Amino acid sequence: MICAQPPAHQSPVAQRVLVFKGSLDLPTTIEKFGDRMPKLSEFDELVRQGPNKQPHPELVAKKTALPARSGTILAHPAENSAFPRFLEFTDRQTGRKICIDTKQYANQRGIALVLMPGAYTFQFDGNRMLIFPSADPIVIPYFPQFSGWYPYHKDTGVPVVSGGIVDQFGSRPDRFLQRAPDAWIGMPARSINEGNYEEKYVYAFARPSLSQAVFIWEPQLIQKPEERRGEDRKAPRRRIVQVPASAPVSKGQGTSEPKKPEITYQMFEHEWDIQRALHEIDPSNFRDPGPVPDQQKFERMLKAGDIKIEK
Numbered sequence: 633m634i635c636a637q638p639p640a641h642q643s644p645v646a647q648r649v650l651v652f653k654g655s656l657d658l659p660t661t662i663e664k665f666g667d668r669m670p671k672l673s674e675f676d677e678l679v680r681q682g683p684n685k686q687p688h689p690e691l692v693a694k695k696t697a698l699p700a701r702s703g704t705i706l707a708h709p710a711e712n713s714a715f716p717r718f719l720e721f722t723d724r725q726t727g728r729k730i731c732i733d734t735k736q737y738a739n740q741r742g743i744a745l746v747l748m749p750g751a752y753t754f755q756f757d758g759n760r761m762l763i764f765p766s767a768d769p770i771v772i773p774y775f776p777q778f779s780g781w782y783p784y785h786k787d788t789g790v791p792v793v794s795g796g797i798v799d800q801f802g803s804r805p806d807r808f809l810q811r812a813p814d815a816w817i818g819m820p821a822r823s824i825n826e827g828n829y830e831e832k833y834v835y836a837f838a839r840p841s842l843s844q845a846v847f848i849w850e851p852q853l854i855q856k857p858e859e860r861r862g863e864d865r866k867a868p869r870r871r872i873v874q875v876p877a878s879a880p881v882s883k884g885q886g887t888s889e890p891k892k893p894e895i896t897y898q899m900f901e902h903e904w905d906i907q908r909a910l911h912e913i914d915p916s917n918f919r920d921p922g923p924v925p926d927q928q929k930f931e932r933m934l935k936a937g938d939i940k941i942e943k
Contacts, residue, residue, distance in 0.1 A: 650678060650847045652906065658819060658840040659728070659761060661701055667750035668848040669703025672834070673789030675822040678847070699821040699835055700845040703749035705763060706790060706836055707732055707817045711777045714741045720760075721817045723839040730817040730840060732763040737771075744775035746788045761840070763817065781806045784834075790820070791834055804832055812837035895939060897927045 650670060661669070678700075709715050717735040722728070737745065751767040774793040776782055783796030784807045791809035798805035816836060821844050823833035838844065904924040925933065933939050 648849045648851060651850045653846045653848055654905070655843040656701075656846050657843050658701065658730075658838075659756070661819070661844075661846050662754055662761075665703070665846065665848045667703065668850075669701070669749050669819075670847060670849060671748055671789070672702040672704040672706075672820055672822065673787070675700065675702065675789075675824055678824050698824055698845050699833075699838075700824050700847055701819045701821045701838075704788065704790075704820060705747040705752055705817070706744060706820045707734065707746075707763075707769075708744040708775055708811070708815065708836070709741075710814045712741075713815070714739045715743070716815075719815055719817060721812075721815055721840075723841050725839055726841045727759055728840055729760045730763065731760055732765075732817055742773065742775060742777070744772040744790065745769040746772055746790060748788075776809050776811065779808075779810045781808050783807070789822075789834070806832075808833045810835050810837055895934060897930050900924075900930055900939065 653665065656664070707719055709719065715734045715737040717733075717738045718731065719734045720729050720731040723730075732745075734745070737743070747763070747765055747767075747769050751765060751769075753764045753766055755762045755764065770788060772785055772788065772790050772792060774795055776791055776793050781804065782791035782793060783798045783805075784791045785795075786797050789807075791807050799807075810833065818836065818838060818840065821835040821838060823835065824845075901924050904921055907918065907921045930939070
């Protein structure tokens, strides 16, 4: 996983990492993860590679573009139109609506409204999902009226026609906004494995029922290098794998094997969830492991030697 650079001289060091949670629709995403999701601009943590940064393992495994939903809420009226007093976007597949009160911005043109993760709450009311700002929205001036290549707003990552910034890396300095022609409310997504244009695509058109990749911030404690003397600092991450039934099991006769790391049910369940999530977004390259075994079955499999840690 890609981690932010930890502050110096702390023991142990607390840092956040972006963890892949699978492919989910918008209502499920916002209900389960809410303000733990990254801002639209924070997807740079996943895709920009410097001398000491490697891509997220899920990006390496995924061979094609991976649109990932951000925790930012973006709301804009229809092309060349002013904000109404109440903005709503209807999922034509399910009939479900996302709504927000915009009377404070009624009749204003050429702007969009942004709510960062943690700056809004939500409530389900029948087939409607109501968004309630808990802080003033960020007003984005010069919001594009049509899809295309644009610079982007420094603080939010939202493309703008004028007054934005551009990248100092990649084959293009700007970002491609693919927006809905009609009024839209949702969580804009970034294409974080695009290839030639890296993460240059920003998607602001998806219906709420569309499943998109979800990453969330989770805390992680790490040790300072000086506290890890005697350890192999370059040891690869171990993964838990299920041993095929046909695989031979070593009895260890006549040998003294080093003590193996303990496999907990929580570790096993986490690895199983990753495999299942990868299958959801790319079923042609990743098998469906099915429902995760319960703890009793896990213990039987572990005792029988059907589960091991792969270096």
